[in-house]
Amino acid sequence: MVSYKELGLVNSREIFRKAMAGGYAIPAFNFNNMEQMQAIIQACVEMKSPVILQVSSGARKYANQTLLRYMAQGAVEYAKELGCNIPIVLHLDHGDTFELCKSCIELGFSSVMIDGSSLPYDENVALTKKVVDYAHQYDVTVEGELGVLAGIEDDVHAETHTYTRPEDVEDFVKKTGVDSLAISIGTSHGANKFKPEQCQRNADGILVPPPLRFDILEEIQKRIPGFPIVLHGSSSVPQDLVKIINTHGGKLKDAVGIPEDQLRQAAKTNVCKVNIDSDGRLAMTAAVRKVFVDSPEVFDPRKYLGPARDSLRELYKHKIKEVLGSDNKA
Ligand code: G3H
Ligand code: 13P
Ligand code: ZN
Numbered sequence: 001m002v003s004y005k006e007l008g009l010v011n012s013r014e015i016f017r018k019a020m021a022g023g024y025a026i027p028a029f030n031f032n033n034m035e036q037m038q039a040i041i042q043a044c045v046e047m048k049s050p051v052i053l054q055v056s057s058g059a060r061k062y063a064n065q066t067l068l069r070y071m072a073q074g075a076v077e078y079a080k081e082l083g084c085n086i087p088i089v090l091h092l093d094h095g096d097t098f099e100l101c102k103s104c105i106e107l108g109f110s111s112v113m114i115d116g117s118s119l120p121y122d123e124n125v126a127l128t129k130k131v132v133d134y135a136h137q138y139d140v141t142v143e144g145e146l147g148v149l150a151g152i153e154d155d156v157h158a159e160t161h162t163y164t165r166p167e168d169v170e171d172f173v174k175k176t177g178v179d180s181l182a183i184s185i186g187t188s189h190g191a192n193k194f195k196p197e198q199c200q201r202n203a204d205g206i207l208v209p210p211p212l213r214f215d216i217l218e219e220i221q222k223r224i225p226g227f228p229i230v231l232h233g234s235s236s237v238p239q240d241l242v243k244i245i246n247t248h249g250g251k252l253k254d255a256v257g258i259p260e261d262q263l264r265q266a267a268k269t270n271v272c273k274v275n276i277d278s279d280g281r282l283a284m285t286a287a288v289r290k291v292f293v294d295s296p297e298v299f300d301p302r303k304y305l306g307p308a309r310d311s312l313r314e315l316y317k318h319k320i321k322e323v324l325g326s327d328n329k330a
Helices: 013-022 034-047 057-063 065-082 098-107 121-136 166-176 214-223 239-247 260-267 278-294 301-324
Strands: 026-030 051-055 088-095 111-114 141-146 150-153 156-158 180-183 229-231 271-276
Touching: 013 026, 013 271, 026 034, 026 088, 026 301, 034 051, 034 065, 034 278, 034 301, 051 057, 051 065, 057 065, 057 088, 065 088, 065 098, 088 098, 098 111, 098 121, 111 121, 121 141, 121 166, 141 166, 166 180, 166 214, 180 214, 214 229, 214 260, 239 278, 260 271, 260 301, 271 278, 271 301, 278 301
Parallel strands: 026 051, 026 271, 051 088, 088 111, 111 141, 141 180, 180 229, 229 271
Antiparallel strands: 150 156
């Protein structure tokens, strides 16, 4: 058993409390490899932002859970070396079993998500409570979820949103003891968050998605005031990146995300964790495709992964400063 405290990591309790009081949100960025980790830490140190490093089950399959944990430990030292000891949380994204959460906690994760959102309500309560009871013995914080996001999430695919029912949240939080709650108010995973027929086209022909359900968020806040809320599926799918990808051999059709102004509005409320993965994938892909097309003689991975890392760092800095407001909050 390794305690995350020995690794220099923190749980999410204190950073969420400060985020709520200050009207901003903490970025939760997924990572699968060294370049993503470097970009996250460089951006967060430069902006002096706390950060949540997220490990999904896809990341665990791709890169190995143990290696990723050591990389997070390295990230703590790397941030210090870059000159700012920012708070860093190592978080399991979309944990689906008690055993997985337990193994991450034993390995040194400081926060876990138990995603029972696709289970019947009572089973979600029971599973979440079991994880909370275990995690809290080690001062590890737990995120639960109520409501189902549309889109693809690992192997689970939901056609439509099942919005979180505000009438359930108080009971869920009380019965489970979770530290934060992910809700469904219209965000979804991936780069194609909405079907074209769900959107309107603006004057430039760009798809404009339906707005987030701030009415549901407000109702939830009334029922659990001061409780940390999490938004998954919060990539904005920047159209300039989609354009670079598509003009350099890519084929992304009807890619559409959550407008940044809506996320900025959400970050001022009790929403204190915002999950962003797909936008980072787009930034890296655009940069790599550009090098391959513009410099076909390149075959040194550093020559295309380097620019991908730089582009990712700039994207994260933008999110921190212009969308979430977590700059200078470390
Ligand atoms: O919630 C989904 C995240 O974007 C992670 O996706 O399992 O493909 O790494 P992944
Ligand atoms: P995006 O696909 O919108 O980046 O969402 C990521 C996420 O919610 C990870 O849990
Ligand atoms: Zn998610």
